[in-house]
Amino acid sequence: MKRGIATQQHTEQKVVNLRDCGEAGCELDWLSSKTVETEIDDVMQFTRFAMQQGWGDGLPLIPPTEARVRAFLGANNRYADEVICHLPPTDADCTVEKIAINAVMAGAPAESMPLIIAALEGMADPDFELFGLNATTAPVIPLTLVNGDIRNKLDIPYQHGCLGGAASMSTAIGRTIRLLVRNVAGQVAGVTSQTTFGSPGRVAGIVFGEWEERSPWAPFAERRAGIKGDAVSVYGTMGTQNIIDTTSQTGPEFLEMIGKSLAYPGANGFSPAMPFAEMMVAINPVWAEIIHRDVPNLEDVQELIWKHASIDANHLTPQHLNQLEAQNRVINGRVFVSVEPKDVLVICCGGTGGLHATGFHSFGSCITQTRAIVPGPEQH
Amino acid sequence: MALGKVLDPTAVRSDDITSPGPDAGPLAGKTVGFRLDEIWRAWDWIAEIWAAEFRAAGAEVKFWRSHQGRTGTEGEKVARELEEFLASIDVAVVGLGNCGSCTGWTIRDALAAAAKGLPTTAVCTEVFDELGHQLAARGGRSGLRIHILPYPLNEKQRHEVEPVAHEYFQGMLQTMGATLSQSKEKVG
Numbered sequence: 001m002k003r004g005i006a007t008q009q010h011t012e013q014k015v016v017n018l019r020d021c022g023e024a025g026c027e028l029d030w031l032s033s034k035t036v037e038t039e040i041d042d043v044m045q046f047t048r049f050a051m052q053q054g055w056g057d058g059l060p061l062i063p064p065t066e067a068r069v070r071a072f073l074g075a076n077n078r079y080a081d082e083v084i085c086h087l088p089p090t091d092a093d094c095t096v097e098k099i100a101i102n103a104v105m106a107g108a109p110a111e112s113m114p115l116i117i118a119a120l121e122g123m124a125d126p127d128f129e130l131f132g133l134n135a136t137t138a139p140v141i142p143l144t145l146v147n148g149d150i151r152n153k154l155d156i157p158y159q160h161g162c163l164g165g166a167a168s169m170s171t172a173i174g175r176t177i178r179l180l181v182r183n184v185a186g187q188v189a190g191v192t193s194q195t196t197f198g199s200p201g202r203v204a205g206i207v208f209g210e211w212e213e214r215s216p217w218a219p220f221a222e223r224r225a226g227i228k229g230d231a232v233s234v235y236g237t238m239g240t241q242n243i244i245d246t247t248s249q250t251g252p253e254f255l256e257m258i259g260k261s262l263a264y265p266g267a268n269g270f271s272p273a274m275p276f277a278e279m280m281v282a283i284n285p286v287w288a289e290i291i292h293r294d295v296p297n298l299e300d301v302q303e304l305i306w307k308h309a310s311i312d313a314n315h316l317t318p319q320h321l322n323q324l325e326a327q328n329r330v331i332n333g334r335v336f337v338s339v340e341p342k343d344v345l346v347i348c349c350g351g352t353g354g355l356h357a358t359g360f361h362s363f364g365s366c367i368t369q370t371r372a373i374v375p376g377p378e379q380h
Numbered sequence: 381m382a383l384g385k386v387l388d389p390t391a392v393r394s395d396d397i398t399s400p401g402p403d404a405g406p407l408a409g410k411t412v413g414f415r416l417d418e419i420w421r422a423w424d425w426i427a428e429i430w431a432a433e434f435r436a437a438g439a440e441v442k443f444w445r446s447h448q449g450r451t452g453t454e455g456e457k458v459a460r461e462l463e464e465f466l467a468s469i470d471v472a473v474v475g476l477g478n479c480g481s482c483t484g485w486t487i488r489d490a491l492a493a494a495a496k497g498l499p500t501t502a503v504c505t506e507v508f509d510e511l512g513h514q515l516a517a518r519g520g521r522s523g524l525r526i527h528i529l530p531y532p533l534n535e536k537q538r539h540e541v542e543p544v545a546h547e548y549f550q551g552m553l554q555t556m557g558a559t560l561s562q563s564k565e566k567v568g
Binding site: 036039045054063064065069088090092094137186192193273275365 | 381382383384385386387388389390391392393418419447448449450451452454455479480481482483484485488507508510511514515518519520
């Protein structure tokens with residue numbers, strides 16, 4: 001079988017700009033954000049005020065008072081004015097302080113800041129193409145996949161209902177990232193974002209873990225970037241696509257069903273507007289075990305999904321086909337969801353009821369980014 | 381009910397260039413570069429018609445076709461091509477902002493051209509007018525010249541698009557600050 005080439009690596013040692021004030025310790029830094037006087041005891045009144053300011057997403061918001069923000073920062077031991085990244089289209093400074101303010105508003109725990117920072121760093125990588133994601137007519141959102149023990153420490157779901165519905169802190173963590181995209185990156189529907197329909201995931205994101213203990217494969221972050229332990233991977237997804245299979249019994253049968261279900265002309269991976277795309281697939285632990293039994297090599301798993309995730313070129317309209325042919329995307333009369341099998345990204349998560357897989361069609365051209373989660377000293 | 385102070389969660393960039401940049405001026409003897417896009421055939425047809433007008437006025441015309449693959453090795457190739465293209469022209473016409481992400485890249489490429497001091501005009505369709513201006517401002521150049529074409533456009537047949545090219549040509553010259561004659565007087 002054809003083998004994919006090695007994926008992009010991000011294995012360089014991460015150096016975090018932790019505070020070092022000597023034995024005497026530090027006083028909390030001055031905060032530089034503008035302050036606004038408003039109602040702070042009544043959440044609903046504050047939420048109405050925040051919506052008027054353009055800060056909100058429609059759900060109740062916790063007032064980001066200086067005391068709350070300082071408490072959040074104090075638990076993390078990072079300089080408030082440290083610039084983590086620049087998020088397009090605004091490209092303004094995304095500082096630790098802005099992250100803390102938005103996290104307080106979203107109700108995220110202070111312990112989640114290293115995870116949020118790692119996710120933002122991944123999203124800010126030019127190869128993630130957040131510039132396109134934030135402006136597009138598509139409903140795309142950055143999905144955040146978590147690996148390592150931090151899944152349990154932060155209550156990140158990876159079993160039943162992990163993509164939505166499981167009660168967990170991942171909702172507030174995902175909401176923080178979405179508020180930062182709104183308030184710092186400047187993504188506003190109808191203004192800087194032309195998203196035609198949007199997506200429910202644009203409110204609280206999709207933050208979930210891989211069920212590493214049940215997965216027959218190495219953790220995704222390790223496979224993707226050689227990072228063992230706590231890590232996040234961000235992936236630009238168009239949403240979740242359910243794939244049911246109550247019939248298959250063998251690994252190749254499940255993989256054929258998954259692959260064929262992913263193949264429809266309106267997916268971005270088949271669009272001439274996108275020269276390439278990745279294709280993430282979440283496989284439940286029951287199927288994963290069967291698949292691994294019958295197809296032990298993960299590259300063969302990717303290849304089988306890829307082979308079936310293709311469309312007969314003759315089923316496309318002539319104009320559609322002409323554009324794809326001009327991009328050399330037609331191979332032996334078929335068009336594939338990704339250019340190479342290596343771009344089929346397989347993960348294991350979900351409940352033990354099995355019966356379903358989830359496809360995450362990509363926006364296309366945004367390359368999945370994986371970053372280590374580096375905790376502050378009090379969080380070791 | 382208690383009043384108190386909350387911290388502003390938003391961030392904005394503080395720098396902005398409000399100038400539209402240099403006029404294109406008389407086009408005779410200059411090289412006008414069209415940035416095309418692999419998605420929008422209607423923009424190809426319009427560019428062909430405008431290019432013929434520019435050539436008739438004594439300009440040379442170059443075309444460069446962008447696409448959405450701006451990441452990885454493909455993205456590096458596109459960035460190199462864009463750099464070479466901008467180095468080879470005197471006036472930039474950058475289109476087409478006709479979807480969300482492609483408006484984003486249209487504006488970003490136009491900002492790259494303007495940053496090199498080239499007389500630069502981005503072209504968007506009217507649904508993406510505000511997005512284009514918002515992105516230009518967020519890119520630090522709110523004064524970027526943007527010419528607006530009607531929408532929908534790419535959904536039309538060639539014989540329907542050609543009149544649009546002719547109808548919007550004078551407006552394009554005005555936005556560019558360009559003249560077809562040797563005179564330095566601007567159109568309009």
